[in-house]
Amino acid sequence: FHRRFKSLRKRLKLIPVKQRPKERYPGEWKKYWDITQICSYPPEDLVIEATSDYMRKKAALVISEEMRHFEPFTTSFLDGLDIRETVRNWHEKRIYVYENQPLRGKVGSLVVIFDEDIHDKEGEERFPWKLTWLGEHKDESDMAFYATNPGDDIVGPGISRSLYGGFMMTYPPMRVYDIWQDSFFDIARNKPERLLLAAIDYCEEKHIAYVAKKPPSDLCIRLAAKVSKKVIYIPIGTFSSKALKKIQTFHVLSGKHVRKYAKDYIF
Incomplete structure (x- = not known):
């Protein structure tokens, strides 16, 4: 005979969901915002460094295929x-x-352009914030970027969320002067060109990776060739939209003390 077992009853199971704390009153978190002592959020630094390394490897693969x-x-x-x-x-x-021909030189600097941010007829910018950030330690790259204004989207006490329009990363750290104030790059006609010119100038390797919707300008390609460097273009559509969104969104903290509780508001 076949022994019969009682069927298990279906039950709803509660799944713990992390909820972001809310303000007790409108504008509570805004009063903790201080742009004079800003810093980055370390877990996001690790993500963007890892993604940048992957993009550099992708550029090296493109070079290898061209040299085959x-x-x-x-x-x-x-x-x-x-x-x-x-x-x-x-x-x-x-x-x-x-x-396969041996690869001469490595991929150094990286430029990623999400939005060229060309001014509209009224001269308004979607990504008006321009900054150069130096790496805090030997494992971090120097970075220059343009993004949405900090303080516009407050998600916690002393925590603001922003979006990159584009960024440049170069290694080793502690070398980059403020590229937005450096007159050496004033020949650039827009923000992406300025980032790429800076990437070429500060790159210690032979190749520069350029990830964007459009190829780099002839101006940048010619200037790179003059200093015996080469810009490797990779269409941004090569990478998944999920991965791109993950690195385009970042958070700015009002001081390093905010890092102690930032994880409760950033997820």
Whole structure:
């Protein structure tokens, strides 16, 4: 015989959901905001550094593919069979193989442009805040960016949420002068160009990664070539929208003491 078991009853199970604290009265958190002592939120620093490293590796892969050499098979398969070239030249009835050329130089600076922020007819900017931030320790890059104004979106006492319009990162830290005040970059016609010119100037490697909707301007490409550097363009659509949104949103804190409780408001 078959033993019968009572079916388990279906029950609703409570799932703990972290809720952001609320103001006791409108404007309570605003009074804790002080733009004179701002700093970043460390967990977000780790995320953007990791994502930047991934983008640099992606740029290095693009360079490697551009340098790949292919030729008809004779006596050696070299680094492998090149199926694409074999199919493309199928009428020749020959097999093509490829050889990877050694990468000369590394990818140093990185520029990511989410929005070019071209002024409208009234001259208004969506990302008016321009800043240069130096790395706090040896594992952080120097950074320059333009973003939405801090203090416009207060999400906690002394905590403001902003969006990057674009940013530049370069390593090692503690080297970058305020690029928005540096007259050396005044030839730039817009914010993305200024970031890219700074990335070229401060880059200690041969290659600069440029992630944006549009390719870099001819001006930047020519100036990079003059100093024996190369700008590697990667369409921003190559990366997932979820990952991009994660690094475009960031928080600014009114002093390092805010870091002690910021996790209760940022999630």
